[in-house]
Amino acid sequence: MPNRTVIPFGPHHPVLPEPIHLDLVLEDEKVVEAIPNVGFIHRGLELLCEKKPFQDMVLVAERICGICSLVHGIGFVNGVEKIMNIQVPERAEMLRVFWSELSRVHSHLLWLGLAADGIGFESLFMHSWRVRELVLDIFEETTGGRVIFDAIKVGGVKKNINKETLDRILKQLEKVEEEYRQIADVFVNDFTIAHRWSGVGLLTKEQAITLGAVGPTARASGLAMDTRMIKYGGYDKITMEPIVETAGDCYARALVRVREVYQSFDQIRQAISKMPEGGETEAKVTGFPTGEYFSRVEQPRGEVIYYVKGNGTKYLERFRVRTPTFANIPPLVQMLAGCDLADVPAIVLAIDPCISCTER
Amino acid sequence: MFESQEYITIKKEELLEKTAPLFKSGHRLVQICCTKLPDKLIMDYSFDKDYKFIDYRIELPLEGASLPSITGIYFAAFTYENEIHDLFGINVIGNALDFGGKFYRINETAPFNKVVKKEVKNA
Numbered sequence: 132m133p134n135r136t137v138i139p140f141g142p143h144h145p146v147l148p149e150p151i152h153l154d155l156v157l158e159d160e161k162v163v164e165a166i167p168n169v170g171f172i173h174r175g176l177e178l179l180c181e182k183k184p185f186q187d188m189v190l191v192a193e194r195i196c197g198i199c200s201l202v203h204g205i206g207f208v209n210g211v212e213k214i215m216n217i218q219v220p221e222r223a224e225m226l227r228v229f230w231s232e233l234s235r236v237h238s239h240l241l242w243l244g245l246a247a248d249g250i251g252f253e254s255l256f257m258h259s260w261r262v263r264e265l266v267l268d269i270f271e272e273t274t275g276g277r278v279i280f281d282a283i284k285v286g287g288v289k290k291n292i293n294k295e296t297l298d299r300i301l302k303q304l305e306k307v308e309e310e311y312r313q314i315a316d317v318f319v320n321d322f323t324i325a326h327r328w329s330g331v332g333l334l335t336k337e338q339a340i341t342l343g344a345v346g347p348t349a350r351a352s353g354l355a356m357d358t359r360m361i362k363y364g365g366y367d368k369i370t371m372e373p374i375v376e377t378a379g380d381c382y383a384r385a386l387v388r389v390r391e392v393y394q395s396f397d398q399i400r401q402a403i404s405k406m407p408e409g410g411e412t413e414a415k416v417t418g419f420p421t422g423e424y425f426s427r428v429e430q431p432r433g434e435v436i437y438y439v440k441g442n443g444t445k446y447l448e449r450f451r452v453r454t455p456t457f458a459n460i461p462p463l464v465q466m467l468a469g470c471d472l473a474d475v476p477a478i479v480l481a482i483d484p485c486i487s488c489t490e491r
Numbered sequence: 492m493f494e495s496q497e498y499i500t501i502k503k504e505e506l507l508e509k510t511a512p513l514f515k516s517g518h519r520l521v522q523i524c525c526t527k528l529p530d531k532l533i534m535d536y537s538f539d540k541d542y543k544f545i546d547y548r549i550e551l552p553l554e555g556a557s558l559p560s561i562t563g564i565y566f567a568a569f570t571y572e573n574e575i576h577d578l579f580g581i582n583v584i585g586n587a588l589d590f591g592g593k594f595y596r597i598n599e600t601a602p603f604n605k606v607v608k609k610e611v612k613n614a
Contacts, residue, residue, distance in 0.1 A: 168596055343521070424493070427494070434521075438526075
């Protein structure tokens with residue numbers, strides 16, 4: 132039997148923007164087993180529901196993640212609105228879709244840049260983030276924030292966007308998409324990228340199901356699962372099909388994200404075109420939440436779940452968040468078993484880990 | 492639009508026999524959640540297939556609560572079961588990857604939920 136060595140990977144590593152730790156059990160250069168450890172930045176945000184009124188918890192939800200702040204806010208209010216029987220105005224629903232998809236574009240561009248950086252493709256990293264800045268400009272103009280927002284509230288949205296601004300954004304989007312296409316073509320066609328990621332970090336469709344994979348990680352293994360298909364919020368008016376690749380490797384995960392950016396551009400245009408002119412952007416909220424609901428929405432990294440339970444007071448009885456990275460840890464353990472040590476950074480990056488979310 | 496969700500209350504002795512058929516039929520383990528109420532703990536095991544959400548619910552006492560692990564069926568449950576142990580002090584028996592109260596690497600001693608911890612200590 133070959134000698135086994137345990138190599139610590141993380142919590143600080145050049146490819147990790149946030150701290151996660153893996154104990155890698157090696158036989159020579161092959162990973163035999165990977166044991167994950169989280170908790171380095173555990174914040175206990177779920178318990179804050181005992182101290183903050185349910186309306187204020189929107190701000191907490193929006194600060195769970197620094198990448199998909201808005202989608203967290205939407206996931207939370209979606210649950211509260213369900214148990215309070217609040218009918219959100221259609222314009223507010225479409226504004227939420229607009230910002231959600233803009234979040235997906237900027238999150239995927241961030242990941243594409245980090246992934247390029249992870250394999251030493253520095254110029255592609257810088258171009259990805261340059262284009263991302265154009266998206267953040269739109270966020271800044273429409274919400275006032277570039278990364279963390281305060282645009283969502285129970286019953287609707289806090290900000291509105293006038294028609295002239297939306298028309299200008301549509302033109303800006305054309306520019307962003309044109310710039311993005313040049314980057315996307317590199318990810319799709321470059322030999323080095325395909326060679327580096329193809330066949331690395333394999334996860335079959337069956338494994339994706341049994342291990343509970345979500346988001347691009349699941350869809351890259353041929354699992355056509357996208358929470359937007361349950362048509363929550365304004366997505367009942369948005370036409371879409373999940374983006375699926377079947378290779379189940381790191382390259383497939385990258386391709387899913389590359390294609391999803393185009394899908395999001397399309398959904399942003401749909402949201403703007405289906406947004407009613409004028410009208411309310413928030414519904415009146417009276418009383419306190421009573422009941423419970425598992426709110427499921429699709430973050431850039433996959434399905435996020437907000438469990439909210441109200442007992443008729445202004446404080447929620449339970450506020451629970453299951454983030455996509457948390458769900459993707461068991462699939463990650465599976466992907467790492469049997470891989471080369473040199474491939475570990477690429478595989479870890481490929482699930483687009485967000486430890487800030489996971490540690491909530 | 493909100494999806495409809497099915498909540499089914501079961502006994503903890505039924506957990507494994509209810510979970511195994513879901514695995515065979517291709518259901519995905521969506522999440523496991525624990526809720527502490529003034530007089531009891533509520534466990535929710537959620538599954539999904541083709542966007543149909545099913546939730547099995549188990550009521551547990553506040554003191555000395557224990558559960559069988561479902562990691563023999565759904566290995567992915569190890570993260571949730573370790574988390575529930577560390578946060579609420581529930582003893583999960585047979586977890587395939589048991590971190591022994593150190594799933595979260597912080598100085599706080601598990602269980603983190605102070606009220607439960609006090610009650611467990613007093614038990």
